[in-house]
Amino acid sequence: MDTLADRWKLLEARTTVVGADDDRPRPAVILFHGCGGLRDHLPRYAAAAKAAGWRAFIVDSWGARGWSRELALLTVCTGLMLRGDKRAGDVLAALDGVSRRRDVDSMKIALAGWSHGGWGIMEAMSADRRPRSLGLADPGAVDLGGVLAVYLAYPYIGPAALNRMRPWKHCPKTLAVISRADHLTTVRNAENVHAMVRNCGADVETWVAEGTHAFDEPGASPPMRYHPELADEAERRFVALLEDVAVAPQP
Incomplete structure (x- = not known):
């Protein structure tokens, strides 16, 4: 079973860093894609974070495992492999790894997840993190105290998300x-x-976007449909959340 360090070593090789070309400790946002894998919209959010003075880390969970998009669609999107509780192991390992970087302010971290990625974040926030849970030997070894914000884009909260009503243990500002x-x-x-999350003491803002699942993903397949105006608004709200929780140094 992976330790946090083992899992981060796996993920780090397929994590894209977007940010100012300096070594100043900056706030950081870690982005987790949906079940279909890394798509074109996440780099757009990362670029917006960079423009706001943050560092962004796009974690390619499937690429790190050598999985193709086709395999992920057949297995992860259908719930056969790597459900949200196991994806939470990626969330915690990436948080631990990114927080240790000298160019990151470890007390100013945001987590952002789309669909399956949001499911993983919610599991990470609510789990007891006992040894050997969430697919990790030591999930409790990472400190959640530096997580100031969570961005959940249409997170998966369907029947397979058995713990969706489990109260969060850490309650950051959430959009x-x-x-x-x-x-x-x-x-x-x-x-x-989301009301359950709010009951733990988190400042939770909800936005009902007049679109489909994955409305911000160019090329989304039916029944999903890309909506450029809603995508722009989602990006604006994403940046506003970051700027609400931390002031980033400018380049």
Whole structure:
């Protein structure tokens, strides 16, 4: 079973760093893609974070494992492999690895997840993190105290997300994006889940976007549909969340 260090070693090789060309400790946001793998919209969010003075780390969880998009669609998107509780191991390992970098302010971290990535973040926030849970030997060894914000873009909270109503152990400021026409959840279900998160003491803002699941992903396949205006608004809200929780040094 992986330790945090083992998992980060695996992921680091397929993690893209976007940020100012300096070594100043900057706030950092770690981005986790959906079940279909890394797509074109995450670099756009990373570039927006860079423009705001943050460092962004795009974690390619499937590439790190040598998985193709086709394999992920057949296995991860169908729930056969690597459900959200195991993806939480990637979230914790990336948090641990990124927090140790000299060019990152370890007390100013944001986590951002799209669909399956959001599921993984929610599992990481709510789990007891006992030894050998979440697919890690030592999940409790990483400190969540530096996580100031969470961005959840239409996170998966369907029937397979068995722990979706489990209270969070760490409660940072959260922006939860709900898609009105999401084929994976109802708005009511999403609002109930996010209300549970709010009850732990987190400052949770919800935005119901008038689009489908993955509305910000160019080339999204039916029943999903790319909506450029909503994508722009999602990016704006993403940056506003970052700027709400930390002042970044300018280049």
